[in-house]
Amino acid sequence: MPIYEYRCKACGRTFDKLSSISEKDQMKTCPYCGKEDSVKLVSGFLSKSASKGACNASSGG
Numbered sequence: 001m002p003i004y005e006y007r008c009k010a011c012g013r014t015f016d017k018l019s020s021i022s023e024k025d026q027m028k029t030c031p032y033c034g035k036e037d038s039v040k041l042v043s044g045f046l047s048k049s050a051s052k053g054a055c056n057a058s059s060g061g
């Protein structure tokens with residue numbers, strides 16, 4: 001089961017919770033202040049896009 005990280009907008013603290021596939025878009029309650037004003041953080045997001053089918057314009061000559 002994947003663990004998602006959340007950040008409370010009320011107190012600003014971060015906490016991780018287990019999220020299922022069905023409840024991935026559910027709002028998590030902050031364990032510190034008890035408010036349901038948390039946002040899901042993206043951890044370990046790889047913004048590496050593999051370039052495929054790209055022709056190299058510059059050719060040695």
Ligand SMILES: [Zn+2]
Nearest residue numbers: 008011030033
């Ligand atoms: Zn909080």
